[in-house]
Amino acid sequence: MRSINHFKADLTGWIGALCMLVFAVIAIYKFNQSGLLFFLMLFLRDIFAAWFLITREISQQKATNKIYELLAYTSSALPLFYIQQSDASLFALKLCSLMAIFGFMISTLALFELGTSFGISPTKRSIRDGGLYRYFRHPMYLGYVIAESGFMLLSPLNIGLFVISVIMYWLRAKTENKILR
């Protein structure tokens, strides 16, 4: 069994894990209310993300500029702000849901591949090149972009938010590439 990092050695990991546990509780609550299996998959992702955050490897190198950390956390929270017009059609809602399922499936698979190298802000831990990482450099971001693209069907205002979100993922990926080089 992996050792849990000391609280003071990786405080951000513990805070991140706490956030993920809150998301896990919300996901299981939504599953209980709606019976939608998507939320069960999300619960699985959130529980494991929390576990990986408290058991993760100590970083070898971090982004020196705090702006990159801010960018990472802002980008993580941004999808919560997509809106839905009340007159959205059932077809649009279903398509949006299917893209979310597909996108989050890719991101969850990538999370399992990343394991204890997982982090939110750009940091160098051991590099993973198996599974989806064999084909894509940033499969987690790819999954989120796929999931979020469906929201453009629900409101034209989401197009602007989606473009900002994609730019943020691109910047995060660029920063990570620089650190992992």
Place this chain on the structure above:
Amino acid sequence: MKKFFQVLTIVLALMAVVQVVTSQEQAHADPFHEPGI
């Protein structure tokens, strides 16, 4: 262990797709707004 949970994720995703496709009512009035960690 990793493979087991990856397979479980795929199975859950496929079942979720079937659930969305076959649902007749507007079950997704609140689409999946989730954080992109």
